[in-house]
Amino acid sequence: MTHFSELSEYKEIKQTTITRNGPNNSQTEVTREVTERRVERTDRTGSGAKALLQTNEQPGHAFIRGVSHINIGVTDLPLAIDYYQRLFNVTPVRIFEQFRNIGFAQAAGFLDQPEQVSVSIAFVEIPGTGLTLELMQYHNPPAQKVVRAYKVNAVGGVRHIALKVVDIDLAFAHVKSLPENQLINASPEYKPFKIDPIQASEFRLYDPDLEADKAEKDQVCRIVGNIRYFYFIDPHGVQWEFEQGHAGIGTDTGPEPEPEPDIDAQNGE
Known part of the structure; x- marks a missing residue:
């Protein structure tokens, strides 16, 4: 939660940056200065956080190094492992049974x-995803x-x-075959639906060069219009x-799927 004092500090830094650099100042510069001030206040034990900010990395990159795991709370660990093996064919890596550790407990609150x-x-x-689940009972x-x-x-x-x-x-048939699963809608008509065609005017790319590139915008329209989920x-x-067909977002660790046929090109349009 952002405290009032932190919000006031952010506004003050943003106004100072605008005064110094003009209205087109970089939001990254504002964020970096906010981070530097907070690290200056909290890095009293030589933890190295301030040293990270002396590099050329952006503030968000100075601390984050990747996705570690997704935690899922369960009531029966052996049953949960069995379920995710049937759903995702997960590979068990390690297990701590009846784990007692004071430092672990304190960090957990x-x-x-x-x-x-x-x-x-x-x-x-989960094979092929680089994703680790932490099942915790x-x-x-x-x-x-x-x-x-x-x-x-x-x-x-x-x-x-x-x-x-x-x-x-x-994938849909597999999910339905597991009785523990609940589809988001219980109607027999629920299935993987395809997103309707979209227009370039319906979205904006944050990179101004890409936003001005008609080919890039058209490519996004083609990708989104072929997504089923x-x-x-x-x-x-x-x-x-x-989801199937959402290229250009997230990480692909497996083989690329075959591209959807371009119906317009086949029809000479």
Whole structure:
């Protein structure tokens, strides 16, 4: 949460930067100065955070080095591992059973009686994605047993995790075959739908050169107009999206899917 003092500081730095560099100042420069001030206040123990900012990296890059894992709270760890093996064919990497560790508990927010915290943790990898799931079952304090499923338009927290697939219909049939899964809509008419064609006027590219490039805008229209996807919720309350055709976003670690045929070109249009 941004405190009032932090917001005031941000506004003051932004105004100073505008005065110094004119109205076309870089937002990155403002963000960097805000970060430098906060690091200056908090880096009293020689942790090295300030040293990172002396490089040419942008503030966001100075601290972040990649995606580590996605945590999923579960009530029965062996059953959860079995489920994700059936859903994603996950590869188990390591497991901590009845793990007790004071430092771990304190970092998780259990400052009172951290020695009493007990948890079992399994790390599993989804093949072909570079994505690791951290499945976590708390024994003490015991986890809540109620799993809440949220609608796609709900706010608060991550709403869904999207994975790319190369055969959306096969993926849909697979998801439906697992009785634990809940499609986002229970109607028998729900299926992977294709996004309708879009126009270049319906979106904007942040890079001004790309925004002015008609070929680039047309390419985005072609990509988006070929996307098919669907949502489902797993038994642990995680909402997943499977999508096909969304090139140019995210990371592809597997082979490229065959391109969709250009119907307009085939028709000579």
